[in-house]
Amino acid sequence: MGPSEEEKERDVILISDDEDDSTHGNSVLIVDPLVKTALEEKKCEEIVDEECELVVTFCKQANVMPHARYDCTSHSFERMECETCSPLGKNADFCSQCYCYICDKLASECQNWTTSSLCHCNAHNKSKFWKERRDFALAGVLVMFNLELTDIDADLRHGGNLLISFIQELSVEYNKYLIGVRIAPTEQECFCVSKLPPGQCGVCRSRSTEIVYKYSGVYALVTRFLNQAERESPKAAAVMLLGAAREITLHKDPAISWQNLGHTASLKLAVPCLLQSLNVVPWDHVLLTTVLKGQNTTGQRTQKGRKTFLWEVLPVIEARVEKLVENKNYKEVVRYLRAVKCSDTKGLRDLRDKIPFYLCKTGDFTDATHSLLFPINSLACCTACRLTPLQFEVYLKIFRTGSVPAGKDIQDPGPWVTVGSPMKDGVLIKQAFKLLYSNLSLYRNPKCWGSFIMIMGSSCFLERNGRLRPLTVKEPPVTFQQGVLVASDGLFQELKAKLNVSFPPGIFSQLHQEACLILAVQAVQQMVICELPYLTSFLEIFLAFGNNFWALRLLLNHLSYDKHILHGVVDLILRDLNRQKATMLKLWQNLGPQYVGEFVCLFLTCRNRILQSIGVLALDIITENLHVCPWAKHLYNFFHNARLMQLPLGATTHHEVSKFMDVLEKL
Template sequence: MGPSKREEEEQSIILISDDEAESTLGNSVLLVDPLEKSALEEEKSEEVVDEECELMVTFCKQAKVMPHARYDCTMHPFERMECDTCSPLGKNADICNQCYCYICDKLASECQNWTTPALCHCNAHNKSKFWKDQRDFALAGVLVMFNLELTDIDTDLRHGGSLLIKFIQELSVEYNKYLIGERMPPTQHECFCLPKLPPGQCNVCRSRHMEVVYKYSGVFALVTRFLNQAERESPKAAAVMFLGAAKEIALHKDPALSWQNLGHTASLKIAVPCLLQSLNVVPWDHVLLTTVLKGQNITGQRTQKGRKVFLWETLPVIEARVEKLVDKKNYKEVVRYLRAVKCNDTKGLRDLRDKIPFYLCKTGDFLDAAHSLLFPVNSLACCTACRITPFQFEVYLKMFRTGSVPTGKDMLDSGPWITVGSPLKDGVLIKQALKLLYSNVSLYRNPKCWSSLIMILGSSSLLEKSGHLHPLSLKEPPLDFQKGVLAASGGLLEELKAKINVSLPPAIFSPHLHHEACLILAVQAVQQMLFCDLPYLTSFLEIALAFGNNFWALRLLLDHLSYEEHVLHGTVNLILRDLNRQKATMLKLWQNLGPQYVGEFLCLFLTCRHKKMQSIGLFTLNIITENLHMCPWAKHLCNFFHNAGLRHLPLGTAAHHEVSKFINIFEKL
């Protein structure tokens, strides 16, 4: 009969230690031999606790040897020395089938340098700085020159390192050819032999006057090809290639005893500075770069030995530095670096600088972010506001309104939002938003941007983690207050268009009605846009829907449109076209918003004094009537009409007929 289940379980015991440093094997697993007479035979409880070492038996099973470094092997003893590479120490060369080479990170049986003299990987262990450095070099390869953490080395960096190794090998061959040089006989020389021969015909004198010429052209061509290849790689790979190439060619020396002017590519003393100047790669600890990152130097230039030195780098290097800083969430350093660094690729650098406002938002500095959208880094460039998209416009306003940012590294990343600072005050928010619209004509003529502005002004500063805003239902302010804001808004908007730093009148934009005042100012801005740019609009319904439950503000806008007949007709036609094209979408939206909202929406248009505007209410009512099976809330809408007394209001004949028809449908049910 075989051993019982409990006997099988007690054949081995694995003890887990919390302190690797105190472990006798250098790792966190201890194996206890059950064949020895131990405390297990004396202890009858299910758990075995070593009180002195604070170790607890967690489970029992048949011991299985797991892959381990050679110095952790339990089958063969190991001797430790700091850096012995001459020959195997003791029995360090002995291995089990799970022993791994600490240097190569593969099975010891597959290590080609396990016992090789001057290498002897069998002696390697993790308590020696020498062997740790050897391991880092083996795993990181040529990337070890950049002092990277092994955890930072990804696929792009390894790819760049592979290309760099191949380049260094090719460069070594080409550089050795350069060091040998070429013997070039002079075209004419005078003969000093006897008998004296005509110039150029004496072999003895010719060999004596042979000149060794060192042409760097081959090296220059190889380096240039490599740099061109680097520009087509990813930013990280390109940075590795640029830095590695710079380090290699910086070590090149001219073996010529005298100056040989062979041209800018053939003469090393001309070619190397030219190549290094095109690279412009400085290490992370370079004094100019570090002072910029710390905020001690905002210009990116310093005077060195009477000469101005600039922080000037190639675009792939800049991209790699930005990516590294963003990965570490060092957003302040990213902003300082991008504002100071210079580059020949002005468009590429401009695209990177366009993200500065977003990085500032990530730091919680929303006011500086708003200013950075409108003011360029230097006087020769245009502002970021000229290039932002409608989606970016909405995200920026949401960040400014709530003091929150998306957790991802990019504005387009979907995911939770977190609060990082104080939101902008309403007056500052609307001024910055309108300045953005006035700075970018494509935003100004985009209905999505105006709907985003109105929606955010009518929302709370509290934001859900999902990024959803909380809409506000603002009570209609007194008519005198509305007239006061409208009277002041005309001049304010003109000054904002002229990019004048205006101050909102405190008497009007008071702390008590600041939400309402900002919404009225937005209404006036929308009205001005319609009067001038209505032909460019592709939609208007989304602007009307953005007011949410603040129907008083939407009514204020519609009333002012009636002053210009062509603007009124154009706006109504846009809304009717939108309703006709988006019937299914509107029915789903009304289902979510409920009969109270739909009733308010219909009453707003049906009670307009202008019949053209009433047609929007009638068209909406017809959509609902034709799709009653999709409107289970329609009966409640009928009750809303009764309570609002809509049947008895002085509507037009057509409006009265359609409202009565709709109510009669449900009275017959």
């Protein structure tokens, strides 16, 4: 029997729009049931929740719908990024409608709900780790082929399931192979050319303590799997063949010396034989070896009047690259990626985009910049076209310091190691601008210009934590500034036109750090003139100058020549300050009152009144947040020593400064 009408009207379910983390993931809000007598007395009476601004005009029994475990309202749930050892809190508890986030089954049917090292009960949708586990559970081993979930049909999934079973079986057989077998001297097989009966060869008997590694079991398993693949549909077979090729290319021979066991029992003979059946070039193939050694740069050769190419499928290319990088054979991986061809052009292009980083790992920064700026073939675009702002900054940091991240990826947060000599300032500046001019999104990105200014204003020696060490350089003579500006006039336009230009001799012979900042000022000015309508911010460019306020003042003077440009820049900065008050207060807290005083005074003392508005807004931000600015009281002495009140600031600015000084005096 179903529930009675009275029982159906006991609970109320309200759907909330609040997606805050404090609510359930499915945004269901359960309201306590009304007492039965109240409903009987007045079922149509309106219930008003003033806090939520909701009006309840009808009530009925709540039905618990299927939901993920982390959304359960009956049992509390604790979240962590990747806890798999044991259930957290009461995460192992579940109601009858709780589903496993990973398996997409009822929690009661999940076989790994509380299994150690898996613990699906802790899975939730706020964790990158668990999301990847869920994707793998849905796509299976097919994730290695970078397929969209919508593209995975029944044939692909069937091939993936067969491949998973094969990989599991292969792992067992491969582990047996790695353990090896120790054979008694009387049973020792002869590995020599003479092939004497077991136990009669003196040479082989002397090596009886060696462990024999027979690949026969692996070879037989792989052969059966390849034969099975031929009987499957084309899609399933492709998945099976590519997956098998990827697995066996990563196998290693643990034997210290050569063991001539035959083409099925010896890995060095068996793997090339299997790869040949898969149309995959073995590691010792003459074409591949000549490419890796640098003897063949094109990946093609002519034999008996017939051209052959180094052409491989993407999973095999990825496996080779992975193995070469793991062994730190960076020169070989560069040669291979430049020569190999593949039908998956996008996948190969993504791998080739890492060539500049691999070259940096070898200390060859010149070839690295060339690889960034010039494509491998005329039909492709250069890697610089696809650089992100973070990658741009890291490459400049590498060129500036001669150091690289120790990890396998350019964005690895780990330690940095020195691999070569830093680039000369003139070369670095030219390469930086070539990168910016090759990528319009980078050129219009204030973060990239801030990175460039910051790096050019830093020491070429990294700190122990891998961070750059900002430099404070004295303001050079005005004649020197004008000389650098005149000597470099027109150079940036020539660089933009991709001409091979060089800086005038002597420009970096003295005060080279100062010359770098002056050139940065000139480049920023030219960028703003052309790209102002596309800029989304500007404050980070100003902040990148650090304590080199003379360079920032030089930029302000250059921008003041055009009122339209100046108004646009000031509007951007005022908007940035208003939007990032908390960030600025934290930055000022770290930099101290000396920096804040010089930063504010720089704008307040500008002859152009519109620039003074930036300094006035900075004073307002400090005044409004004095409770988190314990350093603000030191500004009073700074402004007093700078005789700020005696300067001709203008009536409005003078009034604001006077008001601020009065506030500070009372602290």
